[in-house]
Amino acid sequence: MTRIDDLPVRDELRGKSPYGAPQLDVPVRLNTNENPYPLPEALVERIAERVRDAARNLNRYPDRDAVELRTRLAEYLTKTTGHEVGLAHVWAANGSNEVIQQLLQTFGGPGRTAIGFEPSYSMHTLIARGTGTGWISGPRNDDFTIDVAAAERAIAEHRPDVVFVTTPNNPTGNAVPRESVIALYEAAQAAKPSIVVVDEAYAEFSHGDSLLPLLAGRPHLVVSRTMSKAFGAAGLRLGYLAADPAVVDAVQLVRLPYHLSAVTQATALAALEHTDTLLGYVEQLKSERDRLVVELRALGYDVTESDANFVQFGRFDDAHAAWRRILDRGVLVRDNGVPGWLRVTAGTPEENDAFLDAARELKKEQNA
Numbered sequence: 307m308t309r310i311d312d313l314p315v316r317d318e319l320r321g322k323s324p325y326g327a328p329q330l331d332v333p334v335r336l337n338t339n340e341n342p343y344p345l346p347e348a349l350v351e352r353i354a355e356r357v358r359d360a361a362r363n364l365n366r367y368p369d370r371d372a373v374e375l376r377t378r379l380a381e382y383l384t385k386t387t388g389h390e391v392g393l394a395h396v397w398a399a400n401g402s403n404e405v406i407q408q409l410l411q412t413f414g415g416p417g418r419t420a421i422g423f424e425p426s427y428s429m430h431t432l433i434a435r436g437t438g439t440g441w442i443s444g445p446r447n448d449d450f451t452i453d454v455a456a457a458e459r460a461i462a463e464h465r466p467d468v469v470f471v472t473t474p475n476n477p478t479g480n481a482v483p484r485e486s487v488i489a490l491y492e493a494a495q496a497a498k499p500s501i502v503v504v505d506e507a508y509a510e511f512s513h514g515d516s517l518l519p520l521l522a523g524r525p526h527l528v529v530s531r532t533m534s535k536a537f538g539a540a541g542l543r544l545g546y547l548a549a550d551p552a553v554v555d556a557v558q559l560v561r562l563p564y565h566l567s568a569v570t571q572a573t574a575l576a577a578l579e580h581t582d583t584l585l586g587y588v589e590q591l592k593s594e595r596d597r598l599v600v601e602l603r604a605l606g607y608d609v610t611e612s613d614a615n616f617v618q619f620g621r622f623d624d625a626h627a628a629w630r631r632i633l634d635r636g637v638l639v640r641d642n643g644v645p646g647w648l649r650v651t652a653g654t655p656e657e658n659d660a661f662l663d664a665a666r667e668l669k670k671e672q673n674a
Contacts, residue, residue: 318435325432330638334660336651337640339476339508339616341538343587343654349580356572368568372398375571378578379546383531386510386585389519394551397558398566398574402507402532402545407433409528409547411560413468413501414439420468421460423452425644427476427505442466450478450610450618454486458493465497472505474512477642477649479612481512487520491527501553503528508614510536510588511595518548525550535615536588537577544574591615595652601662605669610647616640619665620647628668635664 311320328337345353360368369375376396384390399405410433414420419440422430434441442464445456452471461469471490473482487504494500506529509516518529528549534540544566547553577584598617602609610618622628625648629641632648637660640649650661 333636353576360568360572387516387518398546401543405545410437418467421466422470474508474613481613512613
């Protein structure tokens, strides 16, 4: 049988594994940061209407520039952040992963480098590798905050072409202060004019404000978002960015023709008509996330401060064994490979109760 390593794949891909989380058939799945609430029936009906209209023209290519969708996304960002953006500032793609890929295709690539502060979203590293961009792992403190002084030194030393700042950070959940992002942006511009990508996939769940207003006067800053989490639309695959119009023009140099299908655009537009309802679910999840933090700490676990829809908890001598013991009780959480820690997504109250019961039993075993 032919193996991957028997093929003439690029050297930097040899011995690597694809991104993925276990998809197991268990009663409670809290491992992939999905929104647990199904879309409301009124939205499902509106999606059906919009998709039906789009289907009548599927013999034609979709709007290549997704003008209506980008306009509605700009309106959503303006309404929810208080910082006015328009069509020219927004770009959309198939999930925030494609947004990141397009940014690295445009501003990274062979002979160029990107830096991120790990542990963080592992797809940054994987997409960098896939685009031939060199990867630099930047420092974090023991509490998973970014060591800004050390990060500034790393940026000055390596002079990366792209800097990733994930806030709230995945998998740890903590947010990056506004002043820290400004310091890293200034350091990046001093080292060489670099693109700084603020990955705000979980911004709607944060206790604080979006960093989108930092775009003002910072033409090399990009804020990346997704509809997978807050909009409860992980199956849609729709990500977007806000940036200076020149950045939006630049990423279109590498986008594939007609990359967003008519069906995708129609579905996303329907979801944007129901933002008030969907953000109501977000408020419920924020409350449940905070409950998990409080109750896990009461049980004796260490818990990282969380501004996302998940909670990192520990510490374990053997995190994978702890993951297995929780799974044995019918609850799937995430072993992200951060030594001593696991991550649980905030689910419905009933799902969270089941998880907390499992965590309580695990703690009893540990203390026995």
